[in-house]
Amino acid sequence: MALATTPRAVEPLVPMASFPLESPLAPCGRRAGRSSAGVMAQDICSSPGAGDLPAPALSVTPIAAQEGEEVYFWCQIVWKSPDTRIVFCKDGVEVHSLKARQGKGTYSMFFPMMSRSTGTYTCGYQHKDKSNQVRNSALSAPRILSFRGDLPAPDLFITPIAAQEGEEVLFQCQIAWKSPDTRIIFCKDGVEVSSLKAQQQKGSYSMLFPMTSGSTGTYTCGYQHKDKSNRVRNSALSAPQNLSVTAMKPQGLQTFSPHLVIGLVTIFLLLLAAATYCFVRKGSSKFRATRLKGLRTMKCTTPPSPTLDVKGLVCKS
Structure with a gap:
């Protein structure tokens, strides 16, 4: 070094x-x-x-x-x-x-x-x-x-990477060293928080953690192997993954599914189309009624044709 x-x-x-x-x-x-x-x-x-x-x-x-x-x-x-x-x-x-x-x-x-x-x-x-x-x-x-371990580093996956308090988070540590004497370790901010005993030929290990206010942090996983001389060997740690706590949703705020939203929008558009049709039809009928009434009024108030006053014409000629 x-x-x-x-x-x-x-x-x-x-x-x-x-x-x-x-x-x-x-x-x-x-x-x-x-x-x-x-x-x-x-x-x-x-x-x-x-x-x-x-x-x-x-x-x-x-x-x-x-x-x-x-x-x-x-x-x-x-x-x-x-x-x-x-x-x-x-x-x-x-x-x-x-x-x-x-x-x-x-x-x-x-x-x-x-x-x-x-x-x-x-x-x-x-x-x-x-x-x-x-x-x-x-x-x-x-x-x-x-x-720094001398064995290959595992891979750590966290799902989801952000969750509310009370929700469960899935941790998966995938290792390549499949010795039955291997111990799988989960770490948070450099501190061991949980461990599992390895199983023969098993390469993926999962754990569920309930989300709390103190769960926010940086997580890694690794493993240990004890060789024939009883010497413990460490792996390198996985790439770090960050987990955070999200804010709680306000009371009464619900999340609607996409199908429900599409259905509500469709109903709204149908009602809007029906209301528009009724409005246009009512306006058209009112316009025709007003026009017919006007025509009748004109017909009733037309003055009679003037008569020819022959006497007057003769007198004025």
Whole structure:
């Protein structure tokens, strides 16, 4: 690994023994409920939003490694006081710290990847002011470190990728390694949430999860195989899939089927056509009745033909 030849700026970080895992290698990265709070963690690592100084930026390379490989951490801070202490946290517990140097903003370290190294890492810093009061920074954005398996990655499918609370979501993990000793694992945000025992020659494994408000997250799946020497081998994790919770529909709002909508539209058009026909027919009949009445009136009021007054004509001639 190229990073292994890079000179160490500080001593390597050896993960503390207070992070036991149930299996030698955890493909998800970490297990829920396994971290314990340390004394110094109460100040900064266990209170990510309590700091009043700007958060630093943490980078981890690589984000997945095999046991024995080295992982490079560096924490970039803005507050460059010489009294600053840089703190590295794992799962909410302080695991290493460095003394800051005047004008230095980037602090790095190496540590060898071990079975207990998987987890969520953050970094922060502390500053002691003139009144000897310690001020904490906010913690950096978390970075998940996981094992890189040597077996092929499976494929994960989620249906649907967005659902309301109470609905069920189908998870399907398809693997190529069909050993009967394989354990299939489902992970959420780097934490194992469920597992299945593999079956002989079975390549697809499914689970139904009820959707809750806490179901939103990034999911992966992987598997483990125990060889003849009783050594556990991990697969690489599947490509991540995101699942989100959708808002509940308002009460009384119903979804109509396309056939029902088409039927309602057809009925409406038929009623509209009938109403239009009746209106036109009524208007035409009224127009004919008015015309006939006018003709009768003209016929009744026509004056009689004038008579010739012969006497008058003779007198006026």
